[in-house]
Amino acid sequence: MHGEYKIPGGKLVVVDLDVEEGVLRHARVAGDFFLEPDEALDAVNRALDGAPADTDAAGLAARIDAVLPENTVMYGLTSEGIGIAVRRALAQATDWTDYDWQLIHEGPQSPVMHMALDEVLTAQVAAGLRPPTLRVWEWAAPSVIIGSFQSLRNEVDLEAAARHGVDVVRRISGGGAMFVEPGNTITYSLSVPEALVQGLSFPDSYAYLDDWVLGALGGLGIKAWYQPLNDIATEQGKVAGAAQKRMVGPDGGPGAVLHHVTMAYDIDADKMLDVLRIGREKLSDKGTKSAKKRVDPLRRQTGLPREAVIERMIDSFRGRYGLTDGKVTPEELAHAEELARAKFGSPEWTARVP
Template sequence: MHGEYKVPGGKLVVVDLDVEDGVLRHVRVAGDFFLEPDEALDAVNGALEEAPADTDAAGLAARVDAVLPEHTVMYGLTSAGIGVAVRRALAEATDWTDYDWQLIHEEPQSPALHMALDEVLTTEVAAGRRPPTLRVWEWADPSVIIGSFQSLRNEVDREAAERYGIEVVRRISGGGAMFVEPGNTITYSLSVPEALVQGLSFQDSYAYLDEWVLGALGEMGIKAWYQPLNDIATEQGKIAGAAQKRIVGPGGGPGAVLHHVTMSYDIDADRMLEVLRIGREKLSGKGTRSARKRVDPLRRQTGLPREAVIERMIESFRGRYGLTDGKVTDDELARAEELARTKFGSPEWTARVP
């Protein structure tokens, strides 16, 4: 069995192993990390040898920590990362490069249709009828998108939203409210087979699926990092938030994961604070201490037009994993339009948590 895991902010850990009589055998840890002293690697392999195959990642990490020589130095490597790599090997997880990725980047669409497309496309990936997909959104209208479990009245000032012509929709994933304006945010979705995140905890899957965009931002001169549970941040505060939804495959089999991210390019903070009911403490934690400014980290930190930022992100993904231009099929669009009408555009769904 073979497993790979890139430690967030670190290096690649590769594990090869066998399972015999319910325990790990012939464990070999490798990678492009730095480790001192040399004999520490033998200690790591020995600690994992004969570990029960059902040991979780934390238990595997504890076995490693218990045998490391005194004054061991790990750079780009953690015992937790080793544990995750082992679990991914045992789960027979796939890698990004195992797939033929498809890009969808089409004309602006309504907020309700975007919600529906996420559900339809991820369902298609779960059924094996669509390849893993990166979809970059374009917004036709300003919107507030609330999380699946948020209270509508607690999160949104409906009168202010109506005054500014802002549509309020509810998505299928959890997390917090997002305020978007056409041309002032960058939103993308990843619809991926569940096998890509096998062996990862829920939290680790966020970091894993965000790794490519951190690299893309780095190529544009932005030092960004994953901030648990679901944020991307820089020294100047939060610049993006992610959310996920698991969709079960046909017959209850392996399914797919929807991972979508909204990044702030240049937001009208005054208007956002009129429409969203955000407490002062939460606002300060997101790097937005004053309403009398624009929330513009990507515009300010890159100095690039929004379209150029998107293009560089797409090309970074393409360079890492390959990416073929595609489109929403006629059948997918028809199903999404029906869902937008009957579900995501309905008052019943939007106010399902009043």
């Protein structure tokens, strides 16, 4: 069995192993990480040998830590990262480069259509009818997008939203409310086969699917990191929030994961605070006293036009994994239009948690 795991902010770990009578055998760890002294690698391999095949990543990490030489130094590598690579080998997980990725970056759509397209395209990936897809959104109108389980009245001042001409929609993924305006927001979705995140815990899957954009931001001169559970942050503050939805495949078979991210390119903080009901408890949880300080837009950090930031991000993804230009098919568009009308545009869905 073969497993690979790119440690967020670190290096690639590769594990090859066998399973005999329910335990790990002949484990061989490799990668482009740095590890001292040399004999530490042999210790890692010995620690994995004989481990029950159902040991989780934390348990494998504990076995490794228990046998490492006292003076061991890891750089770009962690014991837990090795454990995750082992779990991915056992789950027969795939890698980014196993797929032919498609890019969809089309004209502006209404907020309800964006919600519908996410559901339709991810279902197509789950059914094997569409390749893994990176979709970059363009917004036709300002909007507040609330999480699947959020209370509408607790999150949004509907009178203020109407006064500012801001649509309110509910997405299929969990997480918190996002305030977006055309020209001020960069949003993208990844619709990926479930196999890509096999062997990863839920939090680990966020970091894994966000790693490419951390590299893209690094290319723009921004040192960014994944901040559990679902934020991307810099020294100046939060720049993005992510959310996920898992979808089962046909007949309950292997499915797909929707991972979408909203990034602040610029922001009208006063309007955001007028529309969103951001409580003091939520702010204190983030360790700040002002909502305006929670988000630091990319425009200020890069000095680049929004279109240039998006182009750099796409180029970074293409350089890592390959990416061909695609489009929403007529059948997908028709399905999304119906879903936008019957589901995402309906008061019943938007207010399903009043």
